[in-house]
Amino acid sequence: MIKGIETKVTELLETFLQTEGYELVDVETAGGNRNRTLRLLIHKDGGLTVYDCKYLDQAVRPILEVHQLLTEYKQLEIASPGLDRPLKTEADFKRNLGRNVQIQTTSKNGQMSEVEGNITDVVDSHVVLEETNGQTVQIKISDIHKGHIQLVW
Numbered sequence: 001m002i003k004g005i006e007t008k009v010t011e012l013l014e015t016f017l018q019t020e021g022y023e024l025v026d027v028e029t030a031g032g033n034r035n036r037t038l039r040l041l042i043h044k045d046g047g048l049t050v051y052d053c054k055y056l057d058q059a060v061r062p063i064l065e066v067h068q069l070l071t072e073y074k075q076l077e078i079a080s081p082g083l084d085r086p087l088k089t090e091a092d093f094k095r096n097l098g099r100n101v102q103i104q105t106t107s108k109n110g111q112m113s114e115v116e117g118n119i120t121d122v123v124d125s126h127v128v129l130e131e132t133n134g135q136t137v138q139i140k141i142s143d144i145h146k147g148h149i150q151l152v153w
Contacts, residue, residue: 005029005038008069013060017042022056023091025081031074038064038073041081048080087147093122100150103127105143115139116150 006027017024023043030037042048042056056078064070087093087101102116115137117129126138127147 005069008067009038009040009064012063012067012069013040016060016063017056020056020059021045022048022052025092026086026088029073034074036073037075037077038070039077039079041079041085043081043085053078083151084148087149088144090122090125090141092147093119093127093141096149097122100152101129102148102150103129103139103144104146105139106145107143112145 006029009027010024014024021044024040025043026041028039028041030039040056040060042052044052057076060078061070061076064076070076085092087096087103093101097119100116100118102114104112104114106112115129115131117131117137119127120130120136121128123138125141127141127144129137129139131137
């Protein structure tokens with residue numbers, strides 16, 4: 001089975017980052033053939049600083065180079081996922097208990113559906129949401145295609 005760059009990078013760096021007090025939220029690729037960027041979105045309690053980004057660049061770049069994962073990329077970016085960060089893991093959803101989210105799921109037949117609500121619990125790899133109509137739904141985290149916090153401005 002051929003693994004994508006996102007999976008390879010995650011498998012390679014996740015444990016190291018956790019031991020250093022960071023969480024790998026997502027791995028993204030961007031740009032065209034001549035200007036490709038590999039972007040690591042990192043979470044840290046209290047927020048990610050410029051110092052953290054510099055430290056992580058110096059720490060992970062050699063690991064990625066040894067495993068030849070940067071050969072197709074002109075740039076490596078280390079960044080915070082920001083306010084509208086994707087919610088992907090159980091830790092993401094637990095960290096956002098009580099917040100309103102929008103979740104897109106993919107069913108076994110490939111149909112996409114969207115659910116909005118307040119995260120009331122995260123149990124047994126499921127997110128429990130209270131929808132605006134008062135109904136409670138449980139969504140298996142592995143069935144979530146996209147999840148984001150609903151920002152209120």
